[in-house]
């Protein structure tokens with residue numbers, strides 16, 4: 258007989274049980290579910306709704322179930338409807354009638370919402386930890402490569418020289434925003450819906466604030482209908498996950514390009530690459546490709562839950578059981594990708610010599626050459642055309658601007674002088690770009706220092 262079987266005259270069909278059971282995926286909530294129940298029982302006793310003897314039996318019973326589940330001693334049979342029913346029925350089996358009193362003043366609707374709040378809050382903590390480790394890796398690398406020149410691109414065409422440290426610090430900024438978004442999601446999760454009952458609260462004199470505080474949650478929800486039917490806190494996390502995966506995916510795209518022979522900007526550690534049996538020369542950047550590929554499923558997870566929620570009348574609807582697989586998948590995928598990507602990045606070696614050669618060969622200093630002419634009195638509107646002709650000439654001769662002797666340069670503009678070589682060297686090009694946020698080595702080092710200070714002031718929990 259089901260716990261809710263009173264008004265039914267026959268058993269549900271096997272098909273029905275298979276269809277609506279969520280135990281296969283909500284079993285991962287067992288620790289949150291049990292913690293929630295322990296806090297609820299403590300509160301019920303404090304309010305005189307549960308006797309001290311019952312409460313003690315419940316606490317000991319729940320503690321035992323928690324231990325057994327952690328030790329893998331309890332199966333999650335497919336015929337159990339969900340984790341909440343399973344824990345309660347095992348509890349009742351073990352301690353008798355007291356187990357049946359645990360659910361007083363509570364519904365599975367506020368119970369499952371609470372479990373998800375607790376789980377999401379922990380997930381946010383883990384994600385911030387993973388993002389932080391990635392940020393630290395980026396800071397170390399950016400510091401090391403603050404002065405290494407590479408080409409910067411627009412349209413994937415060599416554009417202006419930058420430094421590798423500068424390029425890496427662009428990702429630091431993206432992941433910094435991800436941390437801020439996850440912190441927001443954590444705040445949204447940090448709320449207890451317990452006491453919302455099925456939808457309209459309860460007539461029992463519960464102390465909602467006490468239960469929330471027992472669970473380390475910052476506040477209680479302010480409307481019982483919203484308390485059981487809000488899943489925004491999951492969507493907050495999943496939006497952050499979708500954006501965060503987009504950031505990772507862009508970085509991955511660059512790792513794939515950079516590790517090709519055509520670019521030759523990075524060599525991946527053997528531990529984070531794969532080979533091919535048929536083409537023995539190959540070393541494939543699978544981590545980057547898979548992360549790029551998995552981005553789509555995280556977008557899909559977000560879209561799935563947004564779509565589940567969009568047509569739901571207040572308050573709880575069984576549709577909402579569909580929140581879990583999407584949320585868990587987004588969480589698992591993002592965390593896994595963050596962790597392996599960080600290791601791949603940490604162990605990769607950047608081929609700064611190739612980067613430098615590439616910046617040299619690509620006319621990355623053409624803008625600086627035009628700026629030089631402007632400084633020498635050529636009008637701002639004319640200088641780029643002069644350099645354009647110069648570049649066309651160099652393309653024909655297959656050389657760089659600064660490979661040409663001064664007389665040849667002067668045939669394009671008499672404003673060229675001996676100091677041009679120094680002015681358009683790659684090092685001068687990057688050194689001169691020293692505004693806040695620029696690629697100059699001193700700026701990169703300052704950005705690294707600021708980044709480090711920012712990470713340090715982040716609350717640790």
Ligand code: ARG
Pocket residue numbers: 279283338339365366369575577578
């Ligand atoms: N397994 C359900 C879920 O995940 C728990 C809540 C069920 N509530 C109900 N009234 N049937 O949403």
